[in-house]
Amino acid sequence: MKKILDFFSSVKLAMFLFVLIAAGSSLGTFIQQHEAGSKSVFWLSEKFGTSHEQMYVILSKIGLVDMYGSWWFISLLTLFAVNLIVCTFNRLPHVYRQLKTPVGINRDIFETSKNTVTFEAPENAGEKITGYLKSFSSVSDTDGSVTYYAAEKGRFSRSGVYITHLGIITVLFAALIGITAGFKGNIAIVEGSSDDVIITPSKKEVKLPFSIQLDNFDVDYYKDSVKPEKYVSDITIIKGDKKEQLRLLVNTPISYDGYRIFQTNHGFYAGDNVLFTLQAGKKGKLQNIHSKFGQKFGIPETSLTAVVQDFAPSLGQDEKGRLVNFNTMMMNPAILLEVFDENDVSLGYKWIFQKHEESGDMNEFQVKFVDVLGAQYSVLTVSKDPGKLLVYIGFIILGAGVVTAFYFRHTRIWVRVEKNGSVSRISVTADRSKYKSAVGEDIDRLRNYILK
Numbered sequence: 503m504k505k506i507l508d509f510f511s512s513v514k515l516a517m518f519l520f521v522l523i524a525a526g527s528s529l530g531t532f533i534q535q536h537e538a539g540s541k542s543v544f545w546l547s548e549k550f551g552t553s554h555e556q557m558y559v560i561l562s563k564i565g566l567v568d569m570y571g572s573w574w575f576i577s578l579l580t581l582f583a584v585n586l587i588v589c590t591f592n593r594l595p596h597v598y599r600q601l602k603t604p605v606g607i608n609r610d611i612f613e614t615s616k617n618t619v620t621f622e623a624p625e626n627a628g629e630k631i632t633g634y635l636k637s638f639s640s641v642s643d644t645d646g647s648v649t650y651y652a653a654e655k656g657r658f659s660r661s662g663v664y665i666t667h668l669g670i671i672t673v674l675f676a677a678l679i680g681i682t683a684g685f686k687g688n689i690a691i692v693e694g695s696s697d698d699v700i701i702t703p704s705k706k707e708v709k710l711p712f713s714i715q716l717d718n719f720d721v722d723y724y725k726d727s728v729k730p731e732k733y734v735s736d737i738t739i740i741k742g743d744k745k746e747q748l749r750l751l752v753n754t755p756i757s758y759d760g761y762r763i764f765q766t767n768h769g770f771y772a773g774d775n776v777l778f779t780l781q782a783g784k785k786g787k788l789q790n791i792h793s794k795f796g797q798k799f800g801i802p803e804t805s806l807t808a809v810v811q812d813f814a815p816s817l818g819q820d821e822k823g824r825l826v827n828f829n830t831m832m833m834n835p836a837i838l839l840e841v842f843d844e845n846d847v848s849l850g851y852k853w854i855f856q857k858h859e860e861s862g863d864m865n866e867f868q869v870k871f872v873d874v875l876g877a878q879y880s881v882l883t884v885s886k887d888p889g890k891l892l893v894y895i896g897f898i899i900l901g902a903g904v905v906t907a908f909y910f911r912h913t914r915i916w917v918r919v920e921k922n923g924s925v926s927r928i929s930v931t932a933d934r935s936k937y938k939s940a941v942g943e944d945i946d947r948l949r950n951y952i953l954k
Contacts, residue, residue, distance in 0.1 A: 510588040519582045530569040571681055583674040590667045597660050605654040605914050607643045612918055615931040619945050623952050627926040628919055630952045651917040662907025669900025676896055679889030686885035691716040692771050693875045700884045712741035719878045723833050733768055735880040767881035770815050770830045776877045778810055781870040804867050805844040812838035837871050911936050
């Protein structure tokens with residue numbers, strides 16, 4: 503049993519596990535998790551002469567594409583936690599005795615300590631020693647003409663290492679809770695619809711206790727670029743009879759009922775239920791109109807009718823000046839509107855751009871293309887980590903332990919004063935829990951205080 507305890511409390515084992523965890527985390531950073539088409543998979547497939555599909559299968563089998571949920575990474579974290587727990591409880595009794603036992607008078611330490619310094623001082627040295635030791639916890643004892651002092655401060659600093667251990671164990675335990683009981687997945691929602699099921703990277707479906715409705719999605723692009731500058735999802739979270747409207751921005755996740763919701767991606771969906779929002783009528787007297795593909799609507803204040811015949815998310819011109827849809831992203835959306843007279847005779851077609859209101863001017867009436875619903879979808883990432891609060895607590899404990907261990911020290915001082923008429927013979931020795939080479943500085947400070 504002792505050999506087992508010694509093995510699990512070994513510092514060498516702790517360092518070995520730490521290196522393995524660090525190496526695994528580095529691999530998890532290099533190999534994008536749950537990404538079959540990632541650059542790292544293609545790079546590895548080229549190096550080993552396999553297809554990227556085969557390489558992804560190999561990496562999946564050894565747990566490198568879902569590393570933080572793999573059995574071997576969880577095992578490393580568990581072993582590291584066990585190592586710290588055993589190490590802590592194996593050494594804690596000795597430290598506890600030190601923490602519990604205050605410094606005491608030691609008459610023999612002046613002869614046995616290598617740090618003892620002896621010098622002569624005026625007869626009032628005792629008063630100065632008492633004044634100097636006010637910032638310490640001290641005791642004294644008199645034996646005839648000899649007075650002994652023992653003082654200490656920072657005894658609590660000896661617990662710093664074990665507070666740090668407790669913080670690390672708490673963080674590891676929280677991580678294990680998050681890995682085993684938490685989840686993270688994506689949900690793609692078309693504008694105007696809602697869903698309550700996310701798909702995890704392992705293709706598992708997780709039903710949420712609420713549904714997310716995508717009310718509207720907008721994206722702005724950098725000029726002459728397909729790179730999005732900003733995209734925004736206006737969502738409504740529905741839980742029972744409660745509804746909460748929220749705005750979701752990139753890199754600005756929202757929290758709801760213990761869940762975190764991120765804006766991850768977006769796309770274009772050309773379905774039959776696309777709904778166009780227009781404003782039409784005589785100039786200055788426009789009215790809101792909602793219409794679908796092929797659905798005729800009357801233009802207010804006129805005898806005309808119109809119908810949306812086509813839609814282009816990114817309408818532009820090619821090198822010959824022809825109109826083309828150059829992208830599937832909503833960069834320059836436009837509708838093709840056909841107008842009819844009172845006899846239902848076509849008056850022609852016109853492209854109306856959402857970003858250029860003047861494109862809808864037609865003699866005395868105007869049609870504005872305001873928005874399109876159902877033509878885009880937003881991909882949201884929903885995650886839940888039951889150990890999140892525990893992680894924060896663990897890091898607070900860890901920080902307190904580091905500060906205690908590195909910024910405080912247990913210092914002990916022993917002084918012997920032998921009175922001989924008007925002169926006192928002083929012997930001083932000291933000890934530190936760390937930075938022992940600076941013990942002489944502690945002795946010098948006391949000696950200078952007495953002699954000044």
